[in-house]
Amino acid sequence: MTKEAYCQKQATPLHTREGQGGGSLINEHFLNLSSNYLFADIAKKVKAFKAVHPEADIISLGIGDVTQPLCPAVIEALHKATDEMATKSSFRGYGPEQGYDFLREAIVRHDFLSRGIDIDTDEIFVSDGAKSDTGNFQEILAKDCIIAVTDPVYPVYVDSNIMSGRKIVYLPCTVENSLAPEFPKEHVDVIYLCYPNNPTGTTLTKEQLKPWVDYALQNNALILYDAAYEAYIQHADVPHSIYEIEGARKVAVEFHSYSKTAGFTGIRCGYTVVPKEVKSEEASMKDLSLNKLWNRRQCTKFNGASYLSQRAAEAIYTPDGREQVKATIGYYMQNAYMMKETLSGIGFQIYGGDDAPYQWVRTPDGLSSWQFFEQMLTEAHVVCTPGVGFGPSGEGYVRLTAFGQRERTEEALNRIKSIF
Ligand SMILES: *Cc1c(COP(=O)(O)O)cnc(C)c1O
Secondary structure, three states, X not given: OOHHHHHHHHHHHHHOOOOOOOOOOOOXXXXXXXXXXHHHHHHHHHHHHHHHOOOOOOEEOOOOOOOOOOOHHHHHHXXXXXXXXXXXXXXXXXXXXXXXXXXXXXXXXHHHHXXXXXXXXXXXXXXXXXXXXXXXXXXXXOOOOEEEEEEOOOHHHHHHHHHOOOEEEEEEOOHHHOOOOOOOXXXXXXXXXXXXXXXXXXXXXXXXXXXXXXXXXXXOOEEEEEXXXXXXXXXXXXXXXXXXXXXXXXXXXXXXXXXXXXXXXXXXXXXXXXXXXXXXXXXXXXXXXXXXXXXXXXXXXXXOOOHHHHHHHHHOOOHHHHHHHHHHHHHHHHHHHHHHHHHHHXXXXXXXXXXXXXXXXXXXXXXXXXXXXXXXXXXXXXXXEXXXXXXXXXXXXXXXXXXXXXXXHHHHHHHHHHHO
């Protein structure tokens, strides 16, 4: 159906209310979203295969969620916080929209001061996770901002800006540039960077990230830096925070999440750093900083992450919590290491996976992402994620994840080895 036909079909009953001007009721920018059926399409194909081969033992190397349970320090904190809620004297209702100080102070101390980075507690905004914050942050930016994203990309950055009607510029990440984006060829106002990257699992070293901060400073651009996989970094030259780069406090906002760090995908907690220096030129004249705007936005639309999840997050920073979280990440990274050893050993071209739970695998023999997906499913009974689902430059790749159980991951690798 053409866009016009769709509008007519959908909008006629909504906006023909007489005497009210006749404008459309819905936000028509939503019609410009491409239907992202990636994971639904995968599920459908797996289901169809299972129907014909009910005996097949299918293993997924496509899981984008953690599988290991919460660590004991977090469980203990959750129990304690629950008990507090049961007593009148320690019960908590609404908390501060920006997060409790106990958590904001722990964040500043452990995630920033310990790395020599100066961040104030009022630059930390605790949230229910990085998906909402990376999706919502564009609300405080001008409607006509031009947005740059790397390609392939985490779809949230693209779709949230399309919903607001903004223009998107893709920065292709391919073998030719070793999956590291090049500067945009036209002016852009906002650049989303996610490192370690989902889906490619690659990183930028401090040396590679610095030119982006300089670029933003010179071109009056804002960097929205997604550090959701920061805890997976193993190498010393890979920055855990963009604020390790000089000048970044003036041009970058940074998103963190406890989802992949500590298995909080179901608990829900994360935070966003908005330094007070970040402002656009025109906003400086009006004394408007992004920190003030984001604070205003959150106070209006968000009532804080739950007390329980914030106590749970605080527990990650205790000595026990830190050790336990590190052990779980070590488990996933051991999977990643095994995957890389085995697959590169049989001739696959693999990117990422050294500082991230994701590996970006070139399909063999020039197969398309979906053709290789089919081959893996039908011959090895292994599920992977077609790279083309993350953007046009993802064609010819698949994403593998290290979030599986050890034994199942080993079994999947043995099967792949026996085919190729
Ligand atoms: C998983 C993930 C997040 C975290 O999302 P939450 O809402 O905190 O669970 C953020 N960014 C990227 C790129 C991710 O893959």
